[in-house]
Amino acid sequence: MKRKILLTLLLLHAVFPCAAVAAQWSSELQYGRYYPELDQWRDYYGRDRAPYFGAAMAYRWFSFLELGVEAGRMHDRGRAILASNNTYAGSVELELYPVSAQLQVNARFAAGQWLVPYVAIGATQLYYRQIVVGQEKASGRVTGRLLRTGLAFNMNILDHRAAAYMRSGYGITHTFLQLERRQLTADTDTVALGGEVALMSLRFEF
Amino acid sequence: MYGFVRMSCLGLCVAVTFPVFAAKQIDVAKNSNNAEIQKIIDDASAGDVIVFAVGTYDVNLQLKSSLTLRGAEAARTILKGVKNGQPALLIDGVTNVTVLRLTVVNAETGVTVRGGSSDVKISNNIFQLNSGGTGVSIEDSADAMVRNNTFHGNGTGVSRTTGTSRIEYNIFSGNRRAITVTNADGINYNCFAGNTDNGEAGAHAVTSSMQPGYANSGAGDPELRDFHLAENSLCIDLAGAPATDAIDGSTLDAGAYGGLDADPLPYPVQNLKWDVTPNNGTYDISLNWSANNSYLVTRAKDPGNYLIYYNSDTSGAPYANTDKVAAPTTSFIVHGVTGEVAVPGDPVISGVLPASQELTVSWSEVPGASAYRLYYVAPNVTEESVVVDNGTSYTLKGLRNDVEYSLEVAALSAKYYYLTVVVEASPELLAGREVFHSDFAQEQKAMIGEKVEGARSAAVTGTPERLQPYPQLANEGCFIATAAFGYYDAREIKPLRQFRDQYLLPYAPGRSFVAWYYRQGPVAARWLHRNAEFKPAVRVLLAPLIAVAWCVVNWPLFSLCFLVGVAMVGARVLPWRRYVQGVAS
Structure with missing residues (x-):
């Protein structure tokens, strides 16, 4: 498998030599809303979403292809139930930490392209921790997968002077504002912990 | 006719305008904050008297003209300055202001008079601002009067940088510097005791290196400060002083409790304690308290009294029973009270709400019950109980989940007496005048005999249970x-x-x-x-x-060393044992 990936990359490099780029690293800061797949989430946590924060790092072989890793955190606080009379009681905290490795394809055809659609697929290790006040914690992890689709707006074209300053001062060649929707699938034997995430992120290319 | 009309108009004008200018008393409620008090001052009319209830107030106030600020009781009406560079009370460019019967603490400056303020009178107050503070600072006023105040434990008692404002009949004790002025004019009949430096003492001063003799200087607990003068204080009846005291009509005393505007109320009794002992089928309630050391109370001839007030079963005034003991006695026994009380009825448990390791039990109120005892027991566990003094609901905690508990409640009742003590100043001092009493001491609630328990309620069961979170996730622990x-x-x-x-x-x-x-x-x-x-x-x-x-x-390093040590010892011992075994064989 590793050999196949390596050969594919070499082949791509041979076919698209002009697509090789000087800027090879990128980072992202992400903020968004996590919409869990669980259908009773709202009943227990009061709303159908939870805040999500994340950060990502990627290496680009070509302008249209990159390999990256990212980590995020989702946290929410809700209630538990007493099974005997089905009443809500107590307090529960749930934390999810997805850690992903992913391959991203950017529809990028020119350096100054202002709108770049992208799609990414990846593998995720979702770590969870659940704290019920007065009871023991539950923690563990589950393996899942990730599908990202989004649009990246090149912010360099909005302010060339600021872009030049970012390049000379910090080595940031491009800054993108990304709007993204992602599907995270991570199922334990009994629980689907995944969901959809609506994200806004800032991407810096070095 | 013309004169009649003219006079009628004048009368009508007076009638209409008089209510507008009539001075009134405005009460400052206990626990008012600085903004609320400042608004009262800003809204006050000329001649109004603003009276602070007994209590502690955090203040940085600016006064305006023609106002009087007065404390309900000098010792217990406390203005606490906020240390932000501003004085507790600022008198700036105003006229006709009186500050009376207040205790000022914790400020950088107690009162600042400046901006050419005139007709300012600061009288019968206590200033205790600690070693960095200045009690009264007269920065720009020609005729302010600082009279009959007590300055104790300040950096500077009074500072006067301009003018000849009068500083008279005050006590300065335990200050780093009592008076800082540019000339001695207007400084008369002050009592200096135990200051590091008296500064300018002026004329007719009484000086001593000892403390002046207070009832309680607050050395043990500043909240209990009582600057009434004790018997034989050197600041009583200042020789030659051309004035008298409101309290006893004799020659004027220095300090906050001397002069015609002095607060005549004794300081309330402190540390009131009780004990109940059985006595031939009845009970005696013993009371004792700390002595009030003011000379108003402790005079050898015709001393003041302590009045003991008490009720059975009802808290607060009016009290049905009164007794009296003369100072210096500071104890009293109420003899022969009975502890009989009716057996209370049985309550009904109205609800049991389970939670994880908890059960919240509610029950009906029983007339006459002073408390409740909640019993709980589980299979194979000894019955336990808890007394609930307040309310008709209680949450039992630390229970075992998924175990059924049986619950019962019983009402408790007991006989209670409510007691307090009041200080009465010496009748001799008050001959022909009003008798002055202190406020009530902190009321005590004494239980007589044992609590009587009524019948238990019908038993109700409840089962604490684990909370089920959502989603239910597996734990991958050890x-x-x-x-x-x-x-x-x-x-x-x-x-x-x-x-x-x-x-x-x-x-x-x-x-x-x-x-x-x-x-x-x-x-x-x-x-x-x-x-x-x-x-x-x-x-x-x-x-x-x-x-x-x-x-x-x-201890990773220690553990590594330990393991290496064990390995080395093992390496040495093992061949030696083999050798010994070889020789033996």
Whole structure:
């Protein structure tokens, strides 16, 4: 498998030599809303979403292809139930930490392209921790997968002077504002912990 | 006719305008904040008297013209300055202002008079601002009057940088510097005692290196400061002073409790305590309290009195019973009270709300009950109870989940007496005048005899149960240890978990072991749950592992040295034993 990936990359490099780029690293800061797949989430946590924060790092072989890793955190606080009379009681905290490795394809055809659609697929290790006040914690992890689709707006074209300053001062060649929707699938034997995430992120290319 | 009309108009004008200018008293409620008090001042009319209720107020106030600020009781009406560079009271560019019967503490400056303010009178106040503070600072005023105040424990008592404002009949004690002025004019009849430096003492001064003799200077507890003068104080009846006291009509005393505007009320009794003892079928209630050391009370001839007030079953004034003892006696016994009380009825449990390890029990109120006893018992567990003094609901905590508890409630009633003491100033001092009494001391609630318990309510059951979170996630903790010690977060299991995270998971062999354990562990844990009698044995077997894990996690270097040492000793001992065994054979 590793050999196949390596050969594919070499082949791509041979076919698209002009697509090789000087800027090879990128980072992202992400903020968004996590919409869990669980259908009773709202009943227990009061709303159908939870805040999500994340950060990502990627290496680009070509302008249209990159390999990256990212980590995020989702946290929410809700209630538990007493099974005997089905009443809500107590307090529960749930934390999810997805850690992903992913391959991203950017529809990028020119350096100054202002709108770049992208799609990414990846593998995720979702770590969870659940704290019920007065009871023991539950923690563990589950393996899942990730599908990202989004649009990246090149912010360099909005302010060339600021872009030049970012390049000379910090080595940031491009800054993108990304709007993204992602599907995270991570199922334990009994629980689907995944969901959809609506994200806004800032991407810096070095 | 013309004169009649003219006079009628004048009369009508007076009638219309008089209510507008009529001076009035405005009460400052206890616990008012600075903004609320400042608004009262800003809204006050000329001639109004603003009276602070007994209490403590955090203030930085700016006064306006034609106002009087007065404390209800000098010792217990406390203005606490906020240390922000501003004085507690600022008198700036105004006229006709009086500050009377207040205690000022904790400010950088107590009162600042500036901006050419005139007709300012600061009288019968107490200033105790600590060594960095200045009691009164007269920065720009020609005719301010600082009279009959007590300045104790300040950096500077009074500072006067301009003019000849009068500083007279005050007590300065324990200050780093009593008076700082540019000339001696207007400084008369002050009493200086125990200051580091008196500064300009002026004319007719009484001076001493000792304290002046206060009833209670607050050295033990500043909240109990009482600057009434004690018997034989050097500041009583200032020789030659051309004025008299309102309190006893004699020659004027220096300090906050002298002169015509002095607060005549004695300081209330402190540290009132009680004890109940049986006495031939009845009970005696013994009371004792701290003495009031003011000379108003302690005079050898015709001393003041302590008035004892008490009620049975009802708190607060009016009190049905009164007794009196003369100072210096500071104790009293109420003889022959009975503790008989009717047996209360039985309550009804109206609800039991379960939670994890908890049951909240509610019941009906029983007339005459002063408390309730809640009984709870589970199978194979001894019955326990808790007394609930307030309310008709209680949450039992620390119960076992999934165990049914039986609950009963009984009402308790008891006989209570409510007692307090009042200080009455010496009648001799008050001959022909109003008799002055202190406020009530803190009321005491004394229980007579034993509580009587009524019949128990009908039993109701409740079962605490585990909370079920959503979603229900599996725990991948240390299965066997968790099963053995009962719960995931047991203190004993943490070293094993830390050892796993630090020394196994980072390395491939360790990860393989953990993966194997995660496959096999749950099977062993389930067996242990089914055979709980083996849990103690497993705990014993795990103990050395836990100890080693704890040492490795917390003392890694020591553990490494220890293991190397053991290995070296082993390496040396093993050949030697073989050698010995070879020789022997």
